[in-house]
Amino acid sequence: MFVLREALIGLKRNGTASMISIGVMFFSLLLLGIFLIVTFNLFGVIKIAQSKVEIDAFLVDDIDSTAVKELKGKIEKIVGVKSVEFISKEQALKEIQEELKDVPDLLEALETNPLPPSFRIKVEEGYNNARDISDIAKKIGMFKEVEDVKYGREWVPRLDKLVKILFLFDILVGFIISIASIYVTSNTIRLTVISRKESIEIMRLVGATDRMIRAPFILEGIIQGMIGGAISAGTLYGLYILSSRFVSYYFPQNYILAGLVLFGMLLGYIGSRNAVKTYLTGGEI
Amino acid sequence: MIEIKNVSKVFQKNWYALRDVSLKIEKGEFVFIIGPSGAGKSTLLRLIYMDILPDMGEVIVAGYSSNTIRRHEIPILRRKIGVIFQDFKLLKDKNVYENVAFALEVTGTPRRKIKELVLKALADVGISHKRNAFPYQLSGGEQQKVSIARALVREPFILLADEPTGNIDPEGSKEILELLKEINTKGTAVVMATHQVDLIKYFPRRVVKIEEGRIVEDTGVRP
Numbered sequence: 001m002f003v004l005r006e007a008l009i010g011l012k013r014n015g016t017a018s019m020i021s022i023g024v025m026f027f028s029l030l031l032l033g034i035f036l037i038v039t040f041n042l043f044g045v046i047k048i049a050q051s052k053v054e055i056d057a058f059l060v061d062d063i064d065s066t067a068v069k070e071l072k073g074k075i076e077k078i079v080g081v082k083s084v085e086f087i088s089k090e091q092a093l094k095e096i097q098e099e100l101k102d103v104p105d106l107l108e109a110l111e112t113n114p115l116p117p118s119f120r121i122k123v124e125e126g127y128n129n130a131r132d133i134s135d136i137a138k139k140i141g142m143f144k145e146v147e148d149v150k151y152g153r154e155w156v157p158r159l160d161k162l163v164k165i166l167f168l169f170d171i172l173v174g175f176i177i178s179i180a181s182i183y184v185t186s187n188t189i190r191l192t193v194i195s196r197k198e199s200i201e202i203m204r205l206v207g208a209t210d211r212m213i214r215a216p217f218i219l220e221g222i223i224q225g226m227i228g229g230a231i232s233a234g235t236l237y238g239l240y241i242l243s244s245r246f247v248s249y250y251f252p253q254n255y256i257l258a259g260l261v262l263f264g265m266l267l268g269y270i271g272s273r274n275a276v277k278t279y280l281t282g283g284e285i
Numbered sequence: 286m287i288e289i290k291n292v293s294k295v296f297q298k299n300w301y302a303l304r305d306v307s308l309k310i311e312k313g314e315f316v317f318i319i320g321p322s323g324a325g326k327s328t329l330l331r332l333i334y335m336d337i338l339p340d341m342g343e344v345i346v347a348g349y350s351s352n353t354i355r356r357h358e359i360p361i362l363r364r365k366i367g368v369i370f371q372d373f374k375l376l377k378d379k380n381v382y383e384n385v386a387f388a389l390e391v392t393g394t395p396r397r398k399i400k401e402l403v404l405k406a407l408a409d410v411g412i413s414h415k416r417n418a419f420p421y422q423l424s425g426g427e428q429q430k431v432s433i434a435r436a437l438v439r440e441p442f443i444l445l446a447d448e449p450t451g452n453i454d455p456e457g458s459k460e461i462l463e464l465l466k467e468i469n470t471k472g473t474a475v476v477m478a479t480h481q482v483d484l485i486k487y488f489p490r491r492v493v494k495i496e497e498g499r500i501v502e503d504t505g506v507r508p
Contacts (some may be wrong), residue, residue: 001396002390002391005411011380056486064467084343122496198374198376199376201374202374202376202387202388203391204336204360204363204388205334205363205368205374206363206387206388206391206392206435206439207360207361207362207363207364207365207392207439208360208391209360209392210356210360210394212392212393213391
């Protein structure tokens with residue numbers, strides 16, 4: 001009761017200092033929110049790219065339909081294979097024609113259909129990394145009806161590497177933003193604490209425990225963080241609405257709202273705890 | 286009850302605030318600590334309520350030793366020690382009643398009890414009629430009474446007064462001294478640091494004189 005009352009009084013009385021704290025947390029959280037949105041979208045794009053990873057298994061020209069069926073069943077049983085689609089010679093030609101319709105001369109030169117029938121194989125999520133794909137491709141290549149296997153041998157490892165680097169970079173940036181937010185918030189909340197130095201001094205003098213001295217500040221910090229988080233989530237949503245007219249991107253609104261409010265509270269908690277530390281019993285000892 | 290054994294306190298490199306000080310204060314005593322400003326009077330009081338710990342020697346207060354006391358025990362000790370200062374240290378945004386109640390609230394006293402204890406403490410120092418006033422509406426003497434009420438509300442065994450009359454006119458100073466006397470007769474020990482030596486002649490009691498961090502005179506207990 002006392003703690004809650006002191007915290008509310010503190011918020012009201014130190015209006016300016018509170019506003020500054022909320023403002024600083026708002027900017028920190030806004031930055032974090034932007035970071036989260038970028039991360040979500042980046043990994044969304046990567047997921048799409050990874051789902052595009054597929055293996056083409058080119059078959060012998062004279063394969064009959066029973067053999068195709070049988071082979072399809074065998075390939076489908078390989079661990080990590082998601083789907084197998086048969087592309088007949090005719091279909092392959094059609095696809096090529098479609099792709100090369102701007103240069104019809106090239107196709108006119110063709111008298112017979114040189115394209116082999118093939119399977120287009122998609123892999124399960126979690127198997128779309130360079131090593132698993134090459135394993136699956138090798139297994140497929142071992143069937144005698146399969147003449148050749150192709151997959152993005154060059155770009156799949158590159159995508160893999162890119163994902164790893166982006167992931168590390170993302171964690172690093174997230175870490176830096178978090179640490180910087182905590183640092184800046186601690187220093188800002190220190191303003192509030194300094195403005196109530198006398199009250200802390202008296203509390204220490206009359207025998208209040210550290211916990212009791214800290215509690216109102218921490219509660220105040222958490223409330224400020226919550227407000228800062230809610231405002232920054234709202235601002236980001238507003239920006240999303242405005243910008244979605246020009247660019248389309250994914251806005252994970254529930255994650256953003258929950259994440260920013262929770263992180264705001266955490267920020268307020270850690271910040272106020274740090275800020276008040278120097279003024280506790282034993283601070284001078 | 287309070288024992289200071291060969292205590293030295295160094296604040297900055299080689300600057301001794303206190304040097305090899307030994308002093309014993311018994312239950313219910315009244316002691317004046319006198320000496321010029323900067324002699325080490327405040328340091329001595331801060332050592333007693335363990336705001337600072339000695340660099341050498343030992344301070345024992347109510348069974349707690351400065352060498353072994355734990356951080357979380359310090360607040361417990363302070364609840365039994367009243368401290369008042371020259372600048373009163375009242376919260377400007379709280380009225381008289383709230384200032385005194387604050388000392389109980391922050392140590393978790395039940396609400397029902399707070400009112401009773403605060404009103405009694407205010408009555409004891411004779412400031413009940415101003416309980417709704419704010420510090421800026423009071424004279425220095427009245428403010429000091431409020432801070433005494435705050436120190437007494439927890440019924441401490443000792444009251445430490447650091448230049449309590451430093452900001453108060455002579456008339457008010459005598460009144461405060463009278464109040465401290467009265468508190469002492471009820472059994473609370475009083476240790477009063479002052480550089481106003483003339484006050485002592487109104488109330489001759491044990492006098493400890495400090496100069497440059499050393500005790501240079503101790504009259505011993507006077508009746």
